[in-house]
Amino acid sequence: MEPKKNTSALNERDGVTQPETLSTQVAKSIQQFRRKTISSDELISKILKGDKVALSRAITLIESTNPTHLSKANEVINGCLPHANNSIRIGITGVPGVGKSTFIEAFGKHLTSLGKKVAVLAIDPSSSLSHGSILGDKTRMEELVKDENAYIRPSASGDSLGGVARKTREAIILCEACGFDTIIIETVGVGQSETAVHSMVDFFLLLKIAGAGDELQGIKRGIMEMADAIVINKADGDNIRKANLAKVEFNRALHLFPLKNSGWNPKVTTCSAITKEGIASIWNTINEYEILTKSNDYFNHRREEQNQYWMLETINEQLKNQFYNHPEIIKALEITKQKVLTHQISPFTGAIELLELYKKL
Ligand SMILES: Nc1nc2c(ncn2[C@@H]2O[C@H](COP(=O)(O)OP(=O)(O)O)[C@@H](O)[C@H]2O)c(=O)[nH]1
Ligand SMILES: [Mg+2]
Numbered sequence: 584m585e586p587k588k589n590t591s592a593l594n595e596r597d598g599v600t601q602p603e604t605l606s607t608q609v610a611k612s613i614q615q616f617r618r619k620t621i622s623s624d625e626l627i628s629k630i631l632k633g634d635k636v637a638l639s640r641a642i643t644l645i646e647s648t649n650p651t652h653l654s655k656a657n658e659v660i661n662g663c664l665p666h667a668n669n670s671i672r673i674g675i676t677g678v679p680g681v682g683k684s685t686f687i688e689a690f691g692k693h694l695t696s697l698g699k700k701v702a703v704l705a706i707d708p709s710s711s712l713s714h715g716s717i718l719g720d721k722t723r724m725e726e727l728v729k730d731e732n733a734y735i736r737p738s739a740s741g742d743s744l745g746g747v748a749r750k751t752r753e754a755i756i757l758c759e760a761c762g763f764d765t766i767i768i769e770t771v772g773v774g775q776s777e778t779a780v781h782s783m784v785d786f787f788l789l790l791k792i793a794g795a796g797d798e799l800q801g802i803k804r805g806i807m808e809m810a811d812a813i814v815i816n817k818a819d820g821d822n823i824r825k826a827n828l829a830k831v832e833f834n835r836a837l838h839l840f841p842l843k844n845s846g847w848n849p850k851v852t853t854c855s856a857i858t859k860e861g862i863a864s865i866w867n868t869i870n871e872y873e874i875l876t877k878s879n880d881y882f883n884h885r886r887e888e889q890n891q892y893w894m895l896e897t898i899n900e901q902l903k904n905q906f907y908n909h910p911e912i913i914k915a916l917e918i919t920k921q922k923v924l925t926h927q928i929s930p931f932t933g934a935i936e937l938l939e940l941y942k943k944l
Contacts, residue, residue, distance in 0.1 A: 616617060616785055623655050627662035633762045642736060645753045660753055663760035668886070670759045671873055672766045674780040674807065677790030682816040683769055684723035685856040686790060691724070693862050694765055695732040701729070702763035705738035706751050706770040706780055734763060745900045749778035752893055755783065782892055783810045786869050789813045793822060808840055810847050812868055816854035817860065826853040845881045851909055911944055912937060927944035 621640070625681070629637035641663075645656040677683050691701045705722070727733045736754065738747065755766050769783055770776040781787050789810040804929030813833050818826035833851045843849070850868050876882040907910055919933040928936070 591660050602690070603734035603753035607705045608725055618710075619894075623658040623662065626659050627760075630659075630663060630757060630761045631666055632688075635761070638734065638757055638761045641734070641757050642754050645757070646750050656753075657668075660756055663757050666755040669788065670764045670766050671869065672768065672784040673757060673869065674768045674770070674777075674784035674787045676770045676777045676780060676787070677816075678773055681792050682792045682856045683771075683790055686814075686816055686854070687769060688727050688863075689856045689859050689862050690725040690865065691727040691733055691767065692730065693859070693866060695727075698732075700728070700734075700763045700767045701733045702734040702736070702761075702769065703767045703769065704736050704751050704758070706744075706747055706755050706768060706776050706840055707738040734758065734761070743894065743900070744775055744779060748783070749893070749897060749900065752783050777806050777809065782889055785873055785876070785885070786811050786872055788865075791815050791829070792832070793825035794818050807836070811843075811845075811847060811872060812865065813837070813849065813851045814861075814865060815853045816856055819855035819858045823853075829853075845872075845876050845885070846879050904939055909941065909944060912941055918924060 603660045604682055620635075626637055626641050626644075630641060641656075641659050643658060644652050647653075647656070675683055675687065687703055691703060694701045724735055728735055739749075751768065755768075758766055768780050768783075770780045787809050789806060789812070792812060793815055815826045815829050815833070830851050837849050837851065842850075850862055852865060852868070854865060858863070873882065876885075908915075915937055919928070919937055923930050923933045
């Protein structure tokens, strides 16, 4: 009779004799693997020396969903934290095709030519689904990618914007500790990601292109309100006149917004990421902003506020994850949903019951 196949994972097969000696090949690969796993102290000291390979490894670590990586990631972040903060953080947003990647290439090259060290991070919630767009971006940033004083990191993956944003925020800390003094966070102008980026940068730049008189349509008012500068890109060739007209219109529209807490009057400018016209003056504008907000103490005040915000955001996110991933809650949630659906209990009662259950778990 055929022996019954035991499919239990707990079952051990007997009768397999071990080879007397370990193959040298295997030994070698184990040694190599060990050499590759690097302690958090080593990682920190390499990052502080400006090692971009170590920086990438650390960012991969914070992006990992493997729970065993979490404590190591936190060690690295805490080790880097005292060396962070010394930078200007710039958020750049705009709809796909507006020229963000091309702009960042031109802008980034301008900054490195001034001796700046530039890190580019991206928050792109759509790319975590399609695993996309970054390859395209890297080819648009051909020169910057090769620049020794630049670092480009594709967007973190994750299944929630909150998660992706938190990882990006931690990546900012690592980049700063690695010596990058100008951090650019790029996001696609869709959905909630602008708000997330706005809450982690000092300066928020909205990239636009001139349309045929429809400049002010289709822009979410909230995004315009967040902008410290509106830059109309592709102001080259036949487009220059239209771009200048758009500039006038945006200026007029901005006057309708209340004065910002920063005391800064948002600027509207035009540029071409291709001819590089106007690129240098955007950097001057950001410098002016930094000088103003550091002299009126808004700069530090805002960073402190952002720290508080991110602590609370992280708590919210973790609480939600713990709740929804608890096996008992997963079971009870289904039952409660049915009860609500069939009007046995109100949605409010259902929620309270689940929360009460969670407290007891
Ligand atoms: N004429 C012109 N074309 C531009 C400019 N900036 C970007 N483009 C083009 O616009 C297209 C989209 O640019 P890309 O940087 O990929 O936009 P993104 O989706 O916002 O990152 C590309 O074909 C670019 O070559 C510019 O300043 N002038
Ligand atoms: Mg792009």
